[in-house]
Amino acid sequence: MKPFEYQRLEIPQDLASTDAGRFLGGGTNLIDLMKHQIETPDILVDVSRAGMDRIEEMDDAVRVGSQVSNTDLASHPLIRRHYPVLSSALLSGATQQLRNKATTGGNLLQRTRCQYFYDTARACNKREAWKRLRCAQGAQSLSRHSRRQPTLHCCSPLGHGRGDGGSGCCGRHAQT
Amino acid sequence: LILHNGGGGRTFRDDLEGKKITSLRNDCGGWMVNGSACRHLTGLDCPDEEALALYPLKLTVNGTDYDVEIDPRRSLLDLVRETLQLKGPKKGCDHGQCGACTMIVNGRRINSCLSLAVTHEGDSVVTVEGLAKGENLHPLQQAFIDKDAFQCGFCTPGQLCSAAALLDEIREGLPSVITEGEGVAMTDEEIRERMSGNLCRCGAYNNIVEAIRTVSGGER
Numbered sequence: 001m002k003p004f005e006y007q008r009l010e011i012p013q014d015l016a017s018t019d020a021g022r023f024l025g026g027g028t029n030l031i032d033l034m035k036h037q038i039e040t041p042d043i044l045v046d047v048s049r050a051g052m053d054r055i056e057e058m059d060d061a062v063r064v065g066s067q068v069s070n071t072d073l074a075s076h077p078l079i080r081r082h083y084p085v086l087s088s089a090l091l092s093g094a095t096q097q098l099r100n101k102a103t104t105g106g107n108l109l110q111r112t113r114c115q116y117f118y119d120t121a122r123a124c125n126k127r128e129a130w131k132r133l134r135c136a137q138g139a140q141s142l143s144r145h146s147r148r149q150p151t152l153h154c155c156s157p158l159g160h161g162r163g164d165g166g167s168g169c170c171g172r173h174a175q176t
Numbered sequence: 177l178i179l180h181n182g183g184g185g186r187t188f189r190d191d192l193e194g195k196k197i198t199s200l201r202n203d204c205g206g207w208m209v210n211g212s213a214c215r216h217l218t219g220l221d222c223p224d225e226e227a228l229a230l231y232p233l234k235l236t237v238n239g240t241d242y243d244v245e246i247d248p249r250r251s252l253l254d255l256v257r258e259t260l261q262l263k264g265p266k267k268g269c270d271h272g273q274c275g276a277c278t279m280i281v282n283g284r285r286i287n288s289c290l291s292l293a294v295t296h297e298g299d300s301v302v303t304v305e306g307l308a309k310g311e312n313l314h315p316l317q318q319a320f321i322d323k324d325a326f327q328c329g330f331c332t333p334g335q336l337c338s339a340a341a342l343l344d345e346i347r348e349g350l351p352s353v354i355t356e357g358e359g360v361a362m363t364d365e366e367i368r369e370r371m372s373g374n375l376c377r378c379g380a381y382n383n384i385v386e387a388i389r390t391v392s393g394g395e396r
Contacts, residue, residue: 001249004248005229005248006231006248006294024295028290031251031291032271044248094373096342096372097285097338101290
């Protein structure tokens, strides 16, 4: 793992003044990527204690904090009652150990588990698309390596750890 | 084994000769011997000076308070095994898949290999060493012995921590994917589903389920 500067945020307002680096929630995806040196942030900003772990009932919705764990979300009475598919989907994924640590924000932002993406010795359009290949060039430009396991979003230039992960759940909006 | 540095000068091995070694492998791949600077097998000092930037950390492990300074890259697992010298938790896959490193942090089981130690300021950690009360084994430990719930035992510390947390999760009423309605019935199916984060290459699963069923008062 490459060296990095570690910062811990205690209050959410601090987020606005934070630049560079990656936000660390549960870390079940990011730490793994850092071990593989796919992610090499200079600054790691720990937001897991910044108070963004509430589940609130609103008029016609439920607001879920980005640091709510998968376990807490899946077992919350509101979710069990009104969004049973979401609860079931969460409980179907990973393991109890991972669900205890993984967060809602991280869930939306996690990166693909494709074995080629993880193989840094070889080219991957998704991992380094902004460096070498433009998405617009499409599948023609994908290396033979990447073409062997194409996925629907393989060319999609998802935010590199930021932005909307594109995961609308049960017709709900996801804002990250 | 002779380790050369390529330049004909001192080798890493030279540094080790005749010394009582207390070495520590860093996450950068280098070693610290008897409190030396971080060095690599090339015999050179760590190319990454930043690697030595340490962060203060206070946490409780098995009821004992620790106050340490750590490399922020160090996982909770490495902290516990290498720095605190508690060798119960095992590094199996080191990627959060096998569960051998399972610890209970603030009452919840996690994969300690996927958690940076520096993020655990003030946390209360329980490893397999903390399950027994003095000479009295935890009921699960006794049940594992009685039911022969292991062969090589490598995964057992993780299995035990997982099972101990499982009992609390049942009491708390946390659902699994196969739980229907309110409350949790401790069936073998529930136990298997909830223990699915711990892999055992010996295949002692049946006896593990039996041991947990015995302690939880569940039914087949």
